[in-house]
Amino acid sequence: MNKHPSIVRSTLHESSKHDSGPKHVAGAAEYIDDIVEPVGTMHAYLALSSRAHAEIGSIDFAAVKAAPGVIGVLTAADVPGENDVSPSHKHDEPIFAEGRVQFWGQPLFAVVAETRDQARRAAHLAKVDYTDLPFATNVRAAQAAGGKLVTEPLKLERGDVAAAMASAPRRVRGSIAIGGQDHFYLEGQIAMAIPGEDEDVTVFASTQHPSEVQLMVAHVLGIPLHSVTVNVRRMGGGFGGKETQGNLFAAVAAMAAKKWRRACKIRPDRDDDMTATGKRHDFVVDYDVGYDDNGKIAAVDAVYAARAGFSSDLSGPVTDRALFHCDNAYWYPAVRARSEPLYTNTVSNTAFRGFGGPQGMMAAERWIEDIAYSLGKDPLEIRKANFYGTDTDNVTPYHQTVEDNIVHRVVEELEASSDYQARRAAILAFNAKNAILKKGIALTPVKFGISFTATWYNQAGALVHVYKDGSIHLSHGGTEMGQGLYIKVAQVLADAFCVGLDDIKIMATTTGKVPNTSATAASSGSDLNGMAAWDAARQIKERLVVHAAKLYQCDEAAVLWVPGGVQAGDQFVPFAELVASAYLNRVQLSAAGFYKTPKIHWDRATGQGHPFYYFAYGASVSEVTIDTLTGEYIVDRVDILHDVGRSLNPAIDIGQVEGGFIQGMGWLTTEELVWDDKGQLRTKAPSTYKIPVASDVPPVFNVKLAEWSVNAEPTIGRSKAVGEPPLMLAMSVVEALSMAVASVADYAIAPRLDTPVTPERVLMGCERLKREARG
The missing domain is CATH 3.30.365.10 (Aldehyde oxidase/xanthine dehydrogenase, molybdopterin binding domain)
Structure with missing residues (x-):
């Protein structure tokens, strides 16, 4: 009998190395800029507006066209099909501005030249006649200007909010400003188009959504989808920034390639990339929460206002998703959550890892913190008191029953393995003896729904x-x-x-x-x-x-x-x-x-459905030390336990958890976006925009997967998604910083730190609490 050899073993659920x-x-990993360019490849570069909101009187291209190496200029008038690359049905995102610019950095035209340097230099030579218009660049300014929405808002409601709020023994009102974030992918936006016979064009794009690039190029050129082929070998980072933002660059390259019958490549400089492409939405969340003397929440009423930018892009789905995660891991007996995606004269914000979920969760942690400080309790105690149940108290604000709740076990195991209680006691003792350096520690949970909210994408x-x-x-x-x-x-x-x-x-x-x-x-x-x-x-x-x-x-x-x-x-x-x-x-x-994906459905009109196939869970403990005289701080230690179901590749998944946490920590602590009084983004380069670096990684960084977890749903290998959920683990850093700041007023006042919690905000928070404590 011929027996089979045992030389092949399954690699599923094993730590196999990344193929690249x-x-x-x-x-040797080939990116688009590494592809050998066809002979005669042209290069395009975008000319960007230098006004936040203005009517365009005229554009003088004489100097541009006379510049060395210039082959031609592409404007809105040169678009064969539709001058639009919006992913929404509103068709409100032109490739090139027509008649009016709506943010500083909006593309006006593209220069096509023999070399990239020639195109880049020529793009700055046009003379543009502007007539300035009023503009708003942030949430509060947009609300003051009338609160124009760029897309339809959403409301989620369950229970009698008014009655629950009225009967609650305690109540807290407040707001939290949650900053945005630039994707800062290592490989910037880039595309190369090669014309073919008939209407055909092949596009090499750094995109997370090849089919959407195909659709946009086809619409812009006025040709059927079958004539456009989009190829993507790999990207040097995406994080959501290449879901829609690559559309424009691919369309410009394709337009030039078909117009002049030569290959064309486009790659902006980092500062132009950051200026002209969308980011994570920043939010201002206004909330009203009723609760009892034990910290148990009775009702939540909150409005989630977001800086959407000048066009709809994905602001509707992103702000929807913020509401889907307004609960994080907590049960609200009565809840009303409303989105407010606001028009602003800034680049249109877009998808970013977590897709609105992190902002929704951060707000939830803020009122948990408010409740804890009002009652003089450890915020972890309030968190546990409000966790979803497993048999009851487990219906979300969007009326989906949570059937796979393991947050209790995840938090209990991490609390024990990180020695949280003993460390918190030691930190309280340390703070009592030290006037300058203060420490903080926090444990925060994550519950994150997995599936596209737009059912057809699943x-x-x-x-x-x-x-x-x-x-x-x-x-x-x-x-x-x-x-x-x-x-x-x-x-x-x-x-x-x-x-x-x-x-x-x-x-x-x-x-x-x-x-x-x-x-x-x-x-x-x-x-x-x-x-x-x-x-x-x-x-x-x-x-x-x-x-x-x-x-x-x-x-x-x-x-x-x-x-x-x-x-x-x-x-x-x-x-x-x-x-x-x-x-x-x-x-x-x-x-x-x-x-x-089976089982999922969603009715946006009623705010009810089963939009998520399952939930992924996790928890993190962060310990920090702050200097109350300067606001400077360090993250001393982080412990994480995260649920990926039965991991398909533990090494890859642990890397995703580690990377997600650090990226989340950057969003919440150092990555600050600043627009000046002219509406220009000033944080558009590594010199002014601070992403985490190697030295920011906590010196003690313990990351474990919940190896006992198996997805209750029949997913591939009974695994769970790992891309987005770990980013929200970084909320524990903010909460630990809050504890350290609160210590200057004997933990009697909620610090209410806006994010990113920069050293400046830590310092100002300490000074404010000292003043309030003195009366």
């Missing part, structure tokens, strides 16, 4: 070819931006076919192979594309089983997939041998897989 890792180290496709030598070609609709999606889906396929990862060739994402893809966003990349690849493998395997049963004269039930091949009765057949014989017997060895 060695290439990154060797400098689908994915994959294309799998098995070649007659047993090698496998994998394509799917997800994009790789460093997060490890490609290797995870390859692990799924290797496990399905019982072969090694070396047998899988991971192909670049292209609309020419897998059409109508969803953005790689909403933390759903592995869930969707992993299941689509698995479905393709299932189809091929079923054909191979029928073939093997016939060839080796056994029942189909006797054909078992084993490491390295199949066991057909008493006969072990290596995978490559099985595939070779299947080819000779005309068995189809290719399949298109498909997956759509």
Whole structure:
């Protein structure tokens, strides 16, 4: 009897290296700027407005066209189709401004030249005649100007808020300003377009949403979708900044390529990229919360106002999502939450890791903090008192029942493993003895819903070819931006076919192979594309089983997939041998897989539904030390326990948790966006915009996955999403800083620090609390 060898072991749920890792180290990973340019490639550069809001009287292009190397200029008048790259139905985001500019940095036109330097220099030579108009650049100014909305607001409501608020023994009102964040991807926005015959054009774009770039290019050129092919091998970071923001750059490159019948590439400088592309929405949340003497919340009424920018972009879905996470891990017996996405004369804000969820959660932690300081309790005690239940008290503001609640266990385990209670007692003692240096510690939870709120995006496709030598070609609709999606889906396929990862060739994402893809966003990349690849493998395997049963004269039930091949009765057949014989017997060895997320539905009009397939959970403990004389601080230690279900790749997932936390910490502490009184973004370079660096990583940084967790839903490998949820773990840093600041007034006053909690805000917070404590 021919037994199968044990040389192939499953790599699913194992820590396999990132497929691009060695290439990154060797400098061999190819990005768009590394692609060899076709002979005669042109270069485009955008000319940006220097007014926040103004009528355009005229533009004199004489100096631009006379500049060395200039081939031509593209304006709104040169757009063959529609001058719009908005992802919303409002069609309110022109490629080039027409008649009016609505933010400082809005594209006016593009210069196309022989070299990038020539195009960049010429773009500054136009003479533009402006007539200035009033403008608003922040939430409060927009509200004062009348609160014009850029998209329809949402209201979530459950229970009798008025009655619950009136009967609550205690009540707190307040507001929190939550700052925005620039994506600061290492690879900036970039696109290269190559014209083909007829109407065809091939676009290489750094985008999380190839199908949307395909759609936008087609609309701008006035051609059908089948004439546009978009290719994405990898991105040097995305974080949501390449979900919609790459549309304009791809469209400009494609317009130039088709107009002059030459390849064209466009890549802005970092400062122009930061000026002209959207960011995380900053919010101001006004709240009214009723609660009892034990800190149990009775009612929440809150308005979530956001700086949306000059066009709708994704502000509707982002502000919706903020409301979906206004509860974080907490049960509100009565709740009313309303969004207010406001028009401002700033770049249109867009998707960013968490997609509104972090802002919603941060507000929830603020009123938890308010309640704790009003009662003289540890905020963790208030958090625990308000956690969702497992059998009752488990209906969200959007009327979905939380059926998989594990927040209690996650928090209890982290509280014990981090020695939270003993450390908090030691910190209270330290603060009592030290007048200058003060410490703080906080434990915060995360509950994050997984799925696109727009139900139709919860689908994915994959294309799998098995070649007659047993090698496998994998394509799917997800994009790789460093997060490890490609290797995870390859692990799924290797496990399905019982072969090694070396047998899988991971192909670049292209609309020419897998059409109508969803953005790689909403933390759903592995869930969707992993299941689509698995479905393709299932189809091929079923054909191979029928073939093997016939060839080796056994029942189909006797054909078992084993490491390295199949066991057909008493006969072990290596995978490559099985595939070779299947080819000779005309068995189809290719399949298109498909997956759509089950159970989800959402009715925006009523504010009710089941928008999330499941929830991911986590918790973090942060310890900080502040200097009350300068406001400077350090994050001394962080402990994290995070739920990813049954991890597809623990090494990748731990990296995502670590990276997400640090990025969240940057958003909440150092990354401050500043517009001046002319409406110009001043924090548009590494010299003025401070992302976390290596020295900001806590010296003690303990990160663990909840290895006991298994997704209750039949996701791929019973795993859970890991992209977005870890970012919100950084809320514990803000809460720890709040405790340290509160210590200057003997913890009797809620610090109410706005974010980002910069050293300046820490210092001002300390001084304010000292004054209030003195009366």
